[in-house]
Amino acid sequence: MSHTAGELVRLVSDCLGQVFTERDSDYRGVYHLASSPNGRIEIQPDSIPGDDGEDDLYTPEHPAAQVLLFTTTPAADPALQARLGSIEGLIHLNHETV
Template structure:
């Protein structure tokens, strides 16, 4: 089983959210650059991974596309993936002002 959560914010930039989540969880994020996703931030831990992804990404036509068009109001997304539900992680992320839980999926 894998547990996925999606959070969003229009209050914080990606860099601000990296700092807030780093302080809250004590994780170190590394910046990644992808042709598909643009620049995003990744932190791994024994309990899973957290990604911070700006929603607008440069499209093939030179115009911005949305990484997650189902959440157009969120300027930055935070994506968590854990092997099992992790209520403590969800509670700590829920304490970050301006970060809204958008979606949950277990597969």
């Protein structure tokens, strides 16, 4: 099961009580952002505007992913991961520590 960006925004909003705002970026295209003191969550299509007029993939290593959800937190947040894990169809692709 895959969700559109709009569907995922609604599902994550319901799950976490976050409010998303729509943003438009020349590099990323349209994406949705929710910020809190504990970090930020971004939802966007994997397909982004390319320099040549053709769309590119934001994550070419995951071509089957149609919509991406990024979380940025100051430390690992197992409770957030568990709550997001309860959303049907959401697949955890990877974890980076910055």
